[in-house]
Amino acid sequence: MIAGPCAVETAEQILETARLMKLAGADALRGGAFKPRSSPYSFQGLGKEGLVLLAKAREATGLAIVTEAVDEASLELVGEFADVVQIGARNMQNYELLKRVGRLRKPVLLKRGLSATLEDLLLSAEYVLAEGNPDVILCERGIRTFSRHSRYTLDLSVVPAARSLSHLPIVVDPSHAVGRSDRVPSMARAAVAAGADGVMIEVHPVPGEALSDGRQALLPQQSADLIAQLRAIAAIVSRKAEALL
Amino acid sequence: MIAGPCAVETAEQILETARLMKLAGADALRGGAFKPRSSPYSFQGLGKEGLVLLAKAREATGLAIVTEAVDEASLELVGEFADVVQIGARNMQNYELLKRVGRLRKPVLLKRGLSATLEDLLLSAEYVLAEGNPDVILCERGIRTFSRHSRYTLDLSVVPAARSLSHLPIVVDPSHAVGRSDRVPSMARAAVAAGADGVMIEVHPVPGEALSDGRQALLPQQSADLIAQLRAIAAIVSRKAEALL
Amino acid sequence: MIAGPCAVETAEQILETARLMKLAGADALRGGAFKPRSSPYSFQGLGKEGLVLLAKAREATGLAIVTEAVDEASLELVGEFADVVQIGARNMQNYELLKRVGRLRKPVLLKRGLSATLEDLLLSAEYVLAEGNPDVILCERGIRTFSRHSRYTLDLSVVPAARSLSHLPIVVDPSHAVGRSDRVPSMARAAVAAGADGVMIEVHPVPGEALSDGRQALLPQQSADLIAQLRAIAAIVSRKAEALL
Amino acid sequence: MIAGPCAVETAEQILETARLMKLAGADALRGGAFKPRSSPYSFQGLGKEGLVLLAKAREATGLAIVTEAVDEASLELVGEFADVVQIGARNMQNYELLKRVGRLRKPVLLKRGLSATLEDLLLSAEYVLAEGNPDVILCERGIRTFSRHSRYTLDLSVVPAARSLSHLPIVVDPSHAVGRSDRVPSMARAAVAAGADGVMIEVHPVPGEALSDGRQALLPQQSADLIAQLRAIAAIVSRKAEALL
Numbered sequence: 001m002i003a004g005p006c007a008v009e010t011a012e013q014i015l016e017t018a019r020l021m022k023l024a025g026a027d028a029l030r031g032g033a034f035k036p037r038s039s040p041y042s043f044q045g046l047g048k049e050g051l052v053l054l055a056k057a058r059e060a061t062g063l064a065i066v067t068e069a070v071d072e073a074s075l076e077l078v079g080e081f082a083d084v085v086q087i088g089a090r091n092m093q094n095y096e097l098l099k100r101v102g103r104l105r106k107p108v109l110l111k112r113g114l115s116a117t118l119e120d121l122l123l124s125a126e127y128v129l130a131e132g133n134p135d136v137i138l139c140e141r142g143i144r145t146f147s148r149h150s151r152y153t154l155d156l157s158v159v160p161a162a163r164s165l166s167h168l169p170i171v172v173d174p175s176h177a178v179g180r181s182d183r184v185p186s187m188a189r190a191a192v193a194a195g196a197d198g199v200m201i202e203v204h205p206v207p208g209e210a211l212s213d214g215r216q217a218l219l220p221q222q223s224a225d226l227i228a229q230l231r232a233i234a235a236i237v238s239r240k241a242e243a244l245l
Numbered sequence: 246m247i248a249g250p251c252a253v254e255t256a257e258q259i260l261e262t263a264r265l266m267k268l269a270g271a272d273a274l275r276g277g278a279f280k281p282r283s284s285p286y287s288f289q290g291l292g293k294e295g296l297v298l299l300a301k302a303r304e305a306t307g308l309a310i311v312t313e314a315v316d317e318a319s320l321e322l323v324g325e326f327a328d329v330v331q332i333g334a335r336n337m338q339n340y341e342l343l344k345r346v347g348r349l350r351k352p353v354l355l356k357r358g359l360s361a362t363l364e365d366l367l368l369s370a371e372y373v374l375a376e377g378n379p380d381v382i383l384c385e386r387g388i389r390t391f392s393r394h395s396r397y398t399l400d401l402s403v404v405p406a407a408r409s410l411s412h413l414p415i416v417v418d419p420s421h422a423v424g425r426s427d428r429v430p431s432m433a434r435a436a437v438a439a440g441a442d443g444v445m446i447e448v449h450p451v452p453g454e455a456l457s458d459g460r461q462a463l464l465p466q467q468s469a470d471l472i473a474q475l476r477a478i479a480a481i482v483s484r485k486a487e488a489l490l
Numbered sequence: 491m492i493a494g495p496c497a498v499e500t501a502e503q504i505l506e507t508a509r510l511m512k513l514a515g516a517d518a519l520r521g522g523a524f525k526p527r528s529s530p531y532s533f534q535g536l537g538k539e540g541l542v543l544l545a546k547a548r549e550a551t552g553l554a555i556v557t558e559a560v561d562e563a564s565l566e567l568v569g570e571f572a573d574v575v576q577i578g579a580r581n582m583q584n585y586e587l588l589k590r591v592g593r594l595r596k597p598v599l600l601k602r603g604l605s606a607t608l609e610d611l612l613l614s615a616e617y618v619l620a621e622g623n624p625d626v627i628l629c630e631r632g633i634r635t636f637s638r639h640s641r642y643t644l645d646l647s648v649v650p651a652a653r654s655l656s657h658l659p660i661v662v663d664p665s666h667a668v669g670r671s672d673r674v675p676s677m678a679r680a681a682v683a684a685g686a687d688g689v690m691i692e693v694h695p696v697p698g699e700a701l702s703d704g705r706q707a708l709l710p711q712q713s714a715d716l717i718a719q720l721r722a723i724a725a726i727v728s729r730k731a732e733a734l735l
Numbered sequence: 736m737i738a739g740p741c742a743v744e745t746a747e748q749i750l751e752t753a754r755l756m757k758l759a760g761a762d763a764l765r766g767g768a769f770k771p772r773s774s775p776y777s778f779q780g781l782g783k784e785g786l787v788l789l790a791k792a793r794e795a796t797g798l799a800i801v802t803e804a805v806d807e808a809s810l811e812l813v814g815e816f817a818d819v820v821q822i823g824a825r826n827m828q829n830y831e832l833l834k835r836v837g838r839l840r841k842p843v844l845l846k847r848g849l850s851a852t853l854e855d856l857l858l859s860a861e862y863v864l865a866e867g868n869p870d871v872i873l874c875e876r877g878i879r880t881f882s883r884h885s886r887y888t889l890d891l892s893v894v895p896a897a898r899s900l901s902h903l904p905i906v907v908d909p910s911h912a913v914g915r916s917d918r919v920p921s922m923a924r925a926a927v928a929a930g931a932d933g934v935m936i937e938v939h940p941v942p943g944e945a946l947s948d949g950r951q952a953l954l955p956q957q958s959a960d961l962i963a964q965l966r967a968i969a970a971i972v973s974r975k976a977e978a979l980l
Binding site for chain 1: 362364393401402404431437477478
């Protein structure tokens with residue numbers, strides 16, 4: 001369970017979220033310090049200052065830190081502060097960045113591009129693996145389709161497909177895909193039921209004041225209820241897995 | 246829980262499947278007598294004879310019958326024999342057929358077209374409702390996208406979206422979407438976890454001998470195990486629903 | 491060159507359009523009498539009355555008539571009045587209708603469904619051909635993709651692809667795809683340059699007063715200018731074809 | 736008219752192609768020295784050596800050089816040797832690279848991502864423009880859809896759409912989209928007829944021996960014939976533009 005805000009905004013915001021997520025049973029804290037945004041005029045993140053705040057939140061709670069790198073310079077900093085380096089969907093085929101991440105000794109969370117096939121995703125993972133870094137975690141976050149009721153179409157069928165083609169773990173980020181907080185719990189439950197190894201959700205203490213993507217963030221209490229449900233579903237799924245042995 | 250073969254093939258096949266599905270805890274039996282196939286040279290179904298066999302299976306087991314109508318003539322027969330009339334994805338915008346179904350006094354299972362938006366689906370349901378038939382069940386069965394690891398992309402986000410826009414129940418057919426039996430259970434579980442009101446799965450006593458779509462059919466025992474899992478997940482999802490009251 | 495309004499509305503509208511299209515150099519007149527609409531509450535066409543008006547326009551101008559059939563009943567009427575029977579995108583996989591059209595002795599214009607592959611389209615044509623009707627004209631009218639600047643994405647690459655797989659002629663309908671009259675001429679020119687055997691465009695004497703799809707209709711004068719351009723481009727394309735002999 | 740091989744391979748290959756393209760009437764020479772490939776095990780380009788060969792070809796022919804940069808290091812080299820810096824589809828949302836290109840004093844050819852909307856493309860151009868570089872050329876090269884007869888679906892409707900939203904010129908690369916040389920001329924003609932400001936095509940003296948994407952490369956003579964046709968179509972399109980004044 002990875003939870004946290006889209007972007008690190010202030011010391012209070014990230015510390016409060018981290019404490020509540022720890023109580024809720026999360027394993028890791030997410031939060032962007034470097035934000036790749038479609039428009040150059042949107043909030044681009046706090047940069048190094050954001051990483052320092054994430055490190056303080058780790059000290060205070062023991063949660064692992066997952067945060068994104070977007071280029072050589074940010075990768076150097078992220079590699080220093082984070083426990084897991086995230087490569088976003090827009091950089092999934094930024095092969096030079098992938099090679100650099102492959103020379104790092106940190107786990108990598110590699111998000112599927114908006115129009116990447118599973119084969120594309122596994123080949124991008126291969127760029128990291130081929131440089132000597134064996135710890136790649138795949139992440140489904142929705143693909144571009146004609147469908148309009150959802151921001152992107154969460155393609156959960158990639159979960160069993162990835163499991164039958166690769167040993168790499170796969171997690172699901174439903175928040176970016178559905179783009180509306182009221183539909184996140186349904187899709188998080190579906191992800192775990194489909195067999196995902198983890199779920200990454202956006203949580204914000206005051207979603208209405210978020211500097212990016214507030215509409216899709218859960219309240220801390222909602223995420224605590226959700227995590228309890230997800231653990232119950234995971235138990236059913238794994239019971240079945242055992243039964244097959 | 247709706248289960249059964251893609252097509253009705255023989256008296257033995259449909260009766261045996263029906264008995265095993267009843268034992269497995271299914272509520273309804275599916276099986277096509279009229280099959281709309283992409284190629285005119287593929288098996289097109291047994292026609293009226295298939296409906297007679299379905300009716301015998303109902304007598305023997307008490308299971309409700311769900312089967313497809315493809316035009317005026319088949320609709321007349323299906324309306325006579327079936328408990329639920331299915332309108333397939335390829336006919337979702339066959340408005341003349343929808344109007345006729347709207348004048349029937351039977352529930353209708355309306356499958357989402359391969360490239361239909363949720364709005365298109367609800368407007369097609371409206372063709373049925375506007376003629377006076379209030380019993381429309383929506384059905385997600387996968388959409389066409391660029392993704393190649395799955396025959397169609399099962400769009401489970403349509404489940405919470407439909408619930409927030411319409412009172413109509415929604416079921417999910419994962420078998421046609423994934424096209425491979427080993428990935429059907431994952432997606433059936435995900436459908437229930439996403440909040441679907443039901444699941445329709447293909448089951449065949451000897452999948453390798455099926456006249457259509459055998460690759461995606463579960464064995465009866467697999468479907469029994471799956472149904473037990475789905476009921477456990479449904480209980481968790483509905484506990485949450487109660488908690489919100 | 492097939493031109494005319496989306497729907498037949500009044501005797502004046504269709505006669506005036508027909509006369510102007512004849513002058514502009516068109517070969518056939520399009521106009522719907524039976525309109526399959528996404529919503530049951532939209533204008534559904536004049537029915538038989540519309541066919542009678544189209545026949546009068548043919549008498550007055552000599553233009554061939556292309557109009558759509560949507561079910562058994564309308565097909566009987568359309569078969570009586572029209573020179574070419576159109577099967578719309580939503581009915582491309584209405585196989586019972588295709589079989590009936592296959593038993594007619596009239597050319598059929600078969601529109602590609604919104605999510606049909608070229609293989610699907612050719613197999614649907616096969617339903618008509620297998621019943622003994624050899625005169626099938628394929629029609630590209632746009633597919634559903636994530637792209638939002640156009641109502642549908644006109645897939646012109648299907649033109650050379652169809653030519654390399656089938657002897658059937660292929661025409662293009664840019665009007666429905668782009669959905670905006672100012673972008674229709676560009677795509678009509680592109681269709682001819684790609685090697686299409688014909689183009690079908692919507693024309694209305696007063697687009698702002700059209701009962702359906704007025705935003706995409708050209709004015710008669712615009713379509714006359716366009717037809718002249720298309721003939722010039724066709725000459726270049728066919729000079730090249732000759733050069734290859 | 737931009738023509739040339741997918742990748743620079745040898746001195747002979749690039750010089751011969753350049754001389755023939757000059758004769759054929761091309762304005763610029765394309766050829767990759769840094770190749771972003773889906774698999775880390777495919778040919779990745781000659782690097783700086785490739786740029787030197789391109790510069791020699793420019794000296795010998797006067798053709799302008801268009802070649803791709805994939806990261807900070809390659810951008811520095813490409814900026815030194817090329818006349819136009821290409822940013823590929825996979826890097827269209829590599830915002831850090833776009834900002835660096837924005838600080839260069841060279842025109843940029845920005846390819847549309849496989850799943851980028853026109854809005855995404857214009858916002859990526861904005862990253863370059865906002866840094867002070869006004870010379871951005873947009874490039875359509877096909878999008879990911881369900882269609883399987885073509886590697887990607889060339890979305891020519893983006894040409895008139897871009898023209899109505901932006902002053903930036905737009906060119907089309909049909910070679911990567913269709914992926915088969917026999918269908919490239921049709922789509923190149925369609926691009927010009929749709930109003931594109933230019934066309935970029937792959938040409939190789941011996942396509943069967945190309946180290947990447949040989950199946951889509953035209954022979955030099957084929958490209959010479961095509962360029963003549965394209966100029967004739969461009970004349971018709973612009974006559975029409977003048978007629979509207």
